[in-house]
Every structure is written in C-alpha cells, then in structure tokens.
Amino acid sequence: MPAFYLQTQQKHFIQLYVGFKYAYLKLSSQNMENKELAKVQKMLHEQGYITEDSIVMSVFLAMQLNKPLLIEGPAGVGKTEIAKVMASALETDLIRLQCYEGLDAPQALYEWNYQRQLLYLKMDEQSSKSVEEKEQTLFGENFLLKRPLLQAITHHKAPVLLIDEVDRADEEFESFLLEVLSDWQITIPEIGTIQATHKPYVVVTSNRVREISEALRRRCMYLWITYPTFEKELNIVRGKVPQIDAKLADQICGFMQEVRKMRLQKIPGIAETLDWAMALTSLHIDHLDKKIVEDTLGIVLKDWQDIRHTQDSLSELFEKVGVIQKLS
Numbered sequence: 001m002p003a004f005y006l007q008t009q010q011k012h013f014i015q016l017y018v019g020f021k022y023a024y025l026k027l028s029s030q031n032m033e034n035k036e037l038a039k040v041q042k043m044l045h046e047q048g049y050i051t052e053d054s055i056v057m058s059v060f061l062a063m064q065l066n067k068p069l070l071i072e073g074p075a076g077v078g079k080t081e082i083a084k085v086m087a088s089a090l091e092t093d094l095i096r097l098q099c100y101e102g103l104d105a106p107q108a109l110y111e112w113n114y115q116r117q118l119l120y121l122k123m124d125e126q127s128s129k130s131v132e133e134k135e136q137t138l139f140g141e142n143f144l145l146k147r148p149l150l151q152a153i154t155h156h157k158a159p160v161l162l163i164d165e166v167d168r169a170d171e172e173f174e175s176f177l178l179e180v181l182s183d184w185q186i187t188i189p190e191i192g193t194i195q196a197t198h199k200p201y202v203v204v205t206s207n208r209v210r211e212i213s214e215a216l217r218r219r220c221m222y223l224w225i226t227y228p229t230f231e232k233e234l235n236i237v238r239g240k241v242p243q244i245d246a247k248l249a250d251q252i253c254g255f256m257q258e259v260r261k262m263r264l265q266k267i268p269g270i271a272e273t274l275d276w277a278m279a280l281t282s283l284h285i286d287h288l289d290k291k292i293v294e295d296t297l298g299i300v301l302k303d304w305q306d307i308r309h310t311q312d313s314l315s316e317l318f319e320k321v322g323v324i325q326k327l328s
Helices: 003-046 053-065 079-089 114-123 131-138 148-153 171-183 214-219 230-240 246-259 270-282 290-300 304-312 314-321
Strands: 069-072 094-098 110-112 144-146 160-164 185-188 192-195 201-206 221-224
Touching: 003 053, 003 079, 053 069, 053 079, 053 201, 053 221, 069 079, 079 094, 079 160, 079 201, 094 148, 114 131, 148 160, 148 185, 148 192, 171 214, 230 246, 230 270, 246 270, 246 290, 246 314, 270 290, 290 304, 290 314, 304 314
Parallel strands: 069 201, 069 221, 094 160, 160 201
Antiparallel strands: 110 144, 185 192
C-alpha cells in the first residue's frame, strides 16, 4: 500500500481514538456527577426531607465548592430544615446563629465570662502571682464564652453553620459576616488569631424582610424555595404524619393550596400544614367539615382578619377542594 494511504489511515484511527477517549471521560465524569447527585438526594430522603432537583443540585454544589448556600423564600417553606437535614445526614453538629435586629459581633463571636473572672480574682487575692500572670490566666480560653461563629470555627469536625434569617440583622452585621465567611479566622486581642481547622458547611436563610447586599449574594450559592405543589405537600404530610387518613390528607393539602391563593396578611407555610394535619389526626378526624375548620383555623392562620376572611369564604373553598358539605 502507498505510504500516503497508511499515514492517512493512521491519522484517522488516532482521531477516532482521541474522540472515543474524550467521550468516555466525559461520560465517566457525568456518571460520577450523577452518582454524587443521587447520593445527596438519598441523603436528604433518608432524613425525611421531600426534595426536588433544584434543591439537590444546590446542596451538592455548595458542598463540592465549599461555598455558603443562601436560601430565600417565604416563611415556613422548609429553608431551615435543609440545614438540620444536612447536619443529621453528615453526622455532624448543627450550630445555629439566629439573627435579629441589633445583633452585633460579640454576640455572634465570643464574650468573656465576667462573673467567673470576678470570682477567680476574689479567690486568687492572696496569690503570689504577678499581675501579668493573673491577666494571662484571666483572659484564657477557660473564661471565654464561645458564641455560634467561634464555635463553628473551632469545632473538631466540619459542622453545619445555620445563619438564620440574616435579613433581620443590621447591614453593619452583614458586613462583618462577610469578613468571617471570607477568611474563616477570628482575632481575639487577648489570645490572638484563631484559624478554622475545618471549614463549616454554611446555610444562610432569608425571608426577604429587607434586601440582602450584593456582596453577600456574590459570596454564596443561591436557592429560592417557594410554596410546594399539591403533590409535594401531600408527600410531605404523608411522610411526617404517617397515621393520617388518606382522604383527610388530600383535603388538607387541597385546602391549603386554595388558601394561599387568597389575599392574606400572613400566608401559611408547610409548617402550618403539618401542625394542622397532626392536630386533626390527634382528634381522630378523617375528613374536613365546616365546624372543624372554623374551630381549628387558628392553627393555620395567625391573623384575625385572615381568619375572618377565610371563614366567610369557606363554602367557596370547600367547593374548589371538593369537600361535600352536609345540609343543616
């Protein structure tokens, strides 16, 4: 055969080999990723969390990239539950920082146990120690009260750090939080700089009481969770309240779906659905009727105007849900 033909064939085979090799590596990578995603999905499912693809992907990427996961959405849709489930699944501790207006750095980081320090000074009055020695002991770790951020940084194993309702804290605290999330180290003047030995898995939640800064958003992975579909909510109720009557579960979830379409001051979330389901099950109720709904609406709605508005609309709601009312 001509040398030119052999060279052409050899080049062709090399191109085919490289193409197949690339396709194989790409497929292997995809299979590995799919396995990891399936592992995260299984991890959440085993903890009783009814999830969906967007949540699984966000949790997976946040863990892989070691980035904070910012979860926004209405109150009561399961944002906090993700952090709890992650901690249980990873067999690590959940450290929670509950944010509120006026929260400052010392309350989130550390404080000195002044009462214990004063007691130590009183008991050590007759000691021959120098002032420097007393001061060194007085401002040691034995007198340090670790708050959530310092607990997370000094934890022996990577914990899940839940920074809950960050939108309730002041913007100044948000700026401080950015520094901690960036460096994962804290400087205590009396002790020195403490560096995190294990970076925590961080979940930040927000109910959108105020707008979160762009700087914090860029630092995090982002996930939006809204109210569940009928099917998802029904699965959640069946999973959390396994003893509930099947008909009652359908009616409760259908009723909640319709209630959320109304113009209310405070729209009920999944937490209220579960509370209602457990309450009615404990009363051995197997279906909804007008009296039982009127008597228990305070479990679902937390505003008197919302309760009055819903009571006035019960006939229409029952018709949409398919609840048959008894003629009085």
